[in-house]
Amino acid sequence: MDAPQEHEEPPKEPIPQCPLLSPYELGKFKLNHRVVLAPLTRCRSYGSIPQPHAATYYAQRATQGGLLIAEATAVSPTGFGFPCTPGVFSEEQVEAWKPIVKAVHDKGGIFFLQIWHVGRVSHTSYQPHGEAPLSSSNKIATGKLTLPSGEEGSYSTPRALETHEVRAIVQDFRLAARNAISAGFDGVEIHGAHGYLIDQFLKDGVNDRTDEYGGSLENRCQFALEIVEAISKEIGSDRVGIRLSPFSNHSGCVDSNPQELGLYLIQALNSANLVYVHLVEPRVNFGCPNDAHTLWPIVRAYKGKVLIAGGYNREDGNEALRAEKASMVVYGRHFLANPDLVKRFKLKAPLNKYDRRTFYIQDPVVGYTDYPFLED
DSSP states (O other), X not given: OOOOOTTOOOOOOOOOSSGGGSOEEETTEEESOOEEEOOOOOOOOGGGOOOHHHHHHHHHHOOTTOEEEEEEEESSGGGOOSTTOOBOSSHHHHHHHHXXXXXXXXXXXXXXXXXXXXXXXXXGGGSGGGOOOEESSSOOOOSEEEOTTSOEEEOOOOEEOOHHHHHHHHHHXXXXXXXXXXXXXXXXXXXXXXXXXXXXXXXXXXXXOOSXXXXXXHHHHHHHHHHXXXXXXXXXXXXXXXXXXXXXXXXXXXXXXXHHHHHHHHHHXXXXXOSEEEEXXXXXXXXXXXXXXXXXXXXXXXXXXXXXXXXXXXXXXXXXXXXXXXXXXXXXXXHHHOTTHHHHHHHTOOOOOOOGGGSSOOOSSTTTTOSOOTTO
8 A cells, every 4th residue: 555645735725616605704794696786875764764675675685694785874864975875873763673673684685774874065055054074185186976856966065074073973983883883784895986985085186185194105004993993992893894986986086006005004004903804806997997007016915804895796706716816706786677686696596687777766666676597
């Protein structure tokens, strides 16, 4: 009999045929698959109060051991900029979230709440007492928005936050995270992407401050990192994720060196011990060629778990996992239109087509809970 070989490497575990459907441990959360529901603004929370029809919507998309990220939710009355979006800063809002969270948990799902402040991506009609929206500077966002009346309008001129007010916003995020946990959520995702308030501090195309929150990369990232620290101390870093889009140009929120910004911020987050970082592909940005930038240097620089989003389908989602470019893949439009997306991926079944015209309407059923299941 041959003598055993010395220093033999243990055999590698075979790569699953469909990595998207393989189990995964995301921190303390044991997941049955790696298909994640993206946080999607749906504009169906009347008067900023989450509604019972949201319980149906999220429960439809919940699976045993599946991660869902709820829609962006305002941390304070100044955080709104879209019609009929929810908040999580009042007792009434927290109570309204509870049955929605329970509906997801009853299906065995893991549920995180994305918390945000839109900053300058707003209008005086959304703000308390008709005041100016808040931002890192007084630069106006580009593009158009939908007013509370349903009409199209232009963004209002924002007011740059005073230094002490920035610290107050940090506390708004902290309290919103506490409220999310009180509502039963398993954790929170900080919305630091897509041109909203945190992004307005991160990017030098908007941030022209001269105080401790402006100028250098370190200063521009301080607001985001203070929010991460405050929330982590409040609810534990193992319940905290953050979404970032360093290459995005939403509402004119751009940076002169997005690669440098992304690398600096991700390296700073290495010591935060977050449950995940959620990164958005450059390809989803308007006017940005697919090959203009790449996330991968940023992904490689991060030592924790990475979720990626941005136009993925079943095939390239599996390939991203095989190549270890991400831990999990986040699906938006496909999950919106296919409440049983995980089952369809398993069976390689065709997908329902999404209808953009119904993404942001206020109907509690149409384009919301009426997309058919396979058995329908």
